[in-house]
Amino acid sequence: MRILPFEYAVRNLGRSPARLLLTVGGSALVVLLVLTATGFVNGMQAAFVTSGRDANIILMGSGSEESIERSEVSMQTSGIVAASVPGLIKRAGIDAVSPEAHVAIPIKGIGEEGTMSVIRGVEPPAFLVHDEVRVIAGRPPRSGGNELLLGRLVARSMGFDPPELAIGTMLEIDEDPYEVVGVLEAEGGVAEGELWTSLTDLMATSQRDSISCVVVSMDDAKPADIEAFAATRLDLELIAMPEVDYYAKLSAFFRPIALMVLVTAALIAIGAVLGGLNTTYAAFASRVREIGTLQTLGYSRQAIALSLIQESLLAAAIGTLIACGLGAWLLDEVVVQFSMGAFGLRIDAAVIAWGLGTGLVLGVIGAILPAWRCLRLPIAESLKAGE
Amino acid sequence: MSTPFIQCRELTRTYTRGTERITPLDKLDLDIDRGQFVALMGPSGSGKTTLLNLLAGIDSPTEGELLIGDTPVHSLSRGRLAAWRADHVGYIFQLYNLVPVLNAYENVELPLLLQSITRQERHRRVSNAMEAVGITDRHKHYPRQLSGGQEQRVAIARAIVTEPDLLLCDEPTGDLDRETATSIMDLLQRLNRDEGRTIVMVTHDPATTRWADTLLHLEKGRLLEHEEVTT
Ligand SMILES: Nc1ncnc2c1ncn2[C@@H]1O[C@H](COP(=O)(O)OP(=O)(O)OP(=O)(O)O)[C@@H](O)[C@H]1O
Numbered sequence: 001m002r003i004l005p006f007e008y009a010v011r012n013l014g015r016s017p018a019r020l021l022l023t024v025g026g027s028a029l030v031v032l033l034v035l036t037a038t039g040f041v042n043g044m045q046a047a048f049v050t051s052g053r054d055a056n057i058i059l060m061g062s063g064s065e066e067s068i069e070r071s072e073v074s075m076q077t078s079g080i081v082a083a084s085v086p087g088l089i090k091r092a093g094i095d096a097v098s099p100e101a102h103v104a105i106p107i108k109g110i111g112e113e114g115t116m117s118v119i120r121g122v123e124p125p126a127f128l129v130h131d132e133v134r135v136i137a138g139r140p141p142r143s144g145g146n147e148l149l150l151g152r153l154v155a156r157s158m159g160f161d162p163p164e165l166a167i168g169t170m171l172e173i174d175e176d177p178y179e180v181v182g183v184l185e186a187e188g189g190v191a192e193g194e195l196w197t198s199l200t201d202l203m204a205t206s207q208r209d210s211i212s213c214v215v216v217s218m219d220d221a222k223p224a225d226i227e228a229f230a231a232t233r234l235d236l237e238l239i240a241m242p243e244v245d246y247y248a249k250l251s252a253f254f255r256p257i258a259l260m261v262l263v264t265a266a267l268i269a270i271g272a273v274l275g276g277l278n279t280t281y282a283a284f285a286s287r288v289r290e291i292g293t294l295q296t297l298g299y300s301r302q303a304i305a306l307s308l309i310q311e312s313l314l315a316a317a318i319g320t321l322i323a324c325g326l327g328a329w330l331l332d333e334v335v336v337q338f339s340m341g342a343f344g345l346r347i348d349a350a351v352i353a354w355g356l357g358t359g360l361v362l363g364v365i366g367a368i369l370p371a372w373r374c375l376r377l378p379i380a381e382s383l384k385a386g387e
Numbered sequence: 388m389s390t391p392f393i394q395c396r397e398l399t400r401t402y403t404r405g406t407e408r409i410t411p412l413d414k415l416d417l418d419i420d421r422g423q424f425v426a427l428m429g430p431s432g433s434g435k436t437t438l439l440n441l442l443a444g445i446d447s448p449t450e451g452e453l454l455i456g457d458t459p460v461h462s463l464s465r466g467r468l469a470a471w472r473a474d475h476v477g478y479i480f481q482l483y484n485l486v487p488v489l490n491a492y493e494n495v496e497l498p499l500l501l502q503s504i505t506r507q508e509r510h511r512r513v514s515n516a517m518e519a520v521g522i523t524d525r526h527k528h529y530p531r532q533l534s535g536g537q538e539q540r541v542a543i544a545r546a547i548v549t550e551p552d553l554l555l556c557d558e559p560t561g562d563l564d565r566e567t568a569t570s571i572m573d574l575l576q577r578l579n580r581d582e583g584r585t586i587v588m589v590t591h592d593p594a595t596t597r598w599a600d601t602l603l604h605l606e607k608g609r610l611l612e613h614e615e616v617t618t
């Protein structure tokens with residue numbers, strides 16, 4: 001098949017700058033929307049996947065399996081676990097047994113009214129158990145000092161970029177002043193959206209006498225060993241759940257939200273495409289006589305359709321590249337706050353691929369229907385158009 | 388006697404719109420010899436454009452046969468027709484129909500892009516065609532920068548650049564003033580006499596028929612008379 005010069009498609013783009021702007025802007029918006037939605041779902045999933053470690057078992061109060069925040073476990077549990085379950089990881093004299101309090105309370109200094117945030121009271125073993133967590137600036141909180149280790153995303157959502165600038169900031173938790181002494185990173189895990197402090201300080205501030213859970217890391221121990229421990233120590237009212245399962249459940253809980261986000265994005269995108277079809281159709285329809293002339297000269301309908309698709313694809317590609325650039329620059333790691341923490345939008349190669357794919361489909365679909373409507377006219381009729 | 392270049396046998400074109408049937412061309416028999424310059428006249432709606440479109444292979448007859456050269460044009464598929472048009476037909480429109488985003492040179496070059504020839508050969512042919520119509524100094528001009536007469540010259544250059552046997556013109560001077568029309572008619576006559584191109588021209592203007600050697604009258608889809616015009 002002999003095709004029209006690519007140049008022809010390029011110059012046709014310039015025929016109506018307003019329409020070009022509309023097409024480029026429209027496709028950029030649709031692609032940005034798709035990037036945001038897929039980045040959202042991607043970030044959410046990554047947070048849950050990263051946070052669940054294969055070697056970890058969470059011991060929670062029986063009957064509150066669905067939420068650590070609602071779980072209550074006796075303070076002595078961690079000591080008893082360390083003494084009774086052999087085969088747990090031990091490093092430099094520290095047992096990988098981490099007693100933790102997960103509390104969701106509003107923190108003054110974050111947001112206007114004090115945003116609901118997850119604050120986690122921990123002891124040093126927490127860093128052994130949650131080995132994805134690294135202190136990237138400052139130091140871990142010391143007990144008794146009302147000190148905070150800020151998740152990277154929390155620092156960012158407070159406007160600190162780079163996040164280490166947050167060090168030295170004073171925050172208020174339940175009317176107790178706390179000082180930020182460090183920033184943590186967790187490979188995208190949920191901890192990045194939390195504030196960590198010393199367990200004893202948090203217990204004092206929140207006036208709790210029980211902790212939320214104990215997380216242990218197994219070395220030779222088998223999950224069954226820990227389950228057996230929980231089953232035999234009825235007095236502690238514990239249940240043992242692999243950390244992976246816990247986050248898988250959480251992930252399943254949020255799946256409908258992820259689905260809703262994707263469906264909404266898809267619906268808006270389809271709406272935009274339908275709107276765009278009219279614009280493209282108007283652009284092609286105003287050239288029906290020219291299309292008839294090209295056919296008279298001997299160009300096949302396929303050749304002309306190809307040129308129209310090139311034209312539309314070119315406009316969509318410009319919009320898509322702008323959107324992907326903006327997306328990678330502005331959307332990546334944007335903090336999404338939700339009831340139980342925060343996670344960052346994650347614009348990685350896969351998400352960008354979705355954006356590029358959307359732009360491609362937009363360009364082709366957006367041209368095929370209008371092109372078909374213009375090209376299905378008999379040539380003799382096309383030649384009369386606009387007379 | 389040699390066989391005619393164009394043979395129409397009971398050529399019929401019927402349009403159906405709902406229950407209404409219009410037959411702008413009704414069992415037309417017509418022979419045109421190679422090298423003839425035919426002027427086609429007739430009242431509005433008499434089927435002139437319809438006939439021209441059939442001869443050009445951009446429309447297909449409902450019934451009847453159309454032979455051009457050795458080609459049974461009436462039986463070609465859509466794709467074959469397109470290829471046949473590219474090689475054998477030059478079409479000249481009343482309103483020029485130049486592509487606005489291409490300059491004069493590129494407009495003339497357009498039909499050559501469908502042929503397997505080298506760049507140099509293409510350049511040579513475009514230059515020749517533009518010289519033949521007298522617009523060598525307007526290569527880089529876009530259609531909107533040309534006068535109507537110049538636009539029609541570019542359109543004629545585009546029609547003859549593939550060196551087709553058959554030139555079809557639908558009111559080629561319909562939109563031009565008398566003086567410009569005269570020069571365009573002179574040009575068509577030269578293409579006919581010097582290069583032997585067969586021309587079928589639809590016209591409303593009796594003055595333009597004196598350049599033709601044959602005048603045909605169409606009325607309600609039938610030929611009225613066959614009359615030689617003395618030149
Ligand atoms: N696509 C079509 N559908 C239905 N009827 C058509 C179509 N094209 C042409 N006709 C009809 O065919 C008849 C002949 O049309 P045609 O264009 O051949 O006339 P014409 O002789 O060229 O007229 P004019 O001098 O005004 O250009 C007209 O009655 C017209 O309405």
Ligand SMILES: [Mg+2]
Pocket residue numbers: 435436437557
């Ligand atoms: Mg007509």
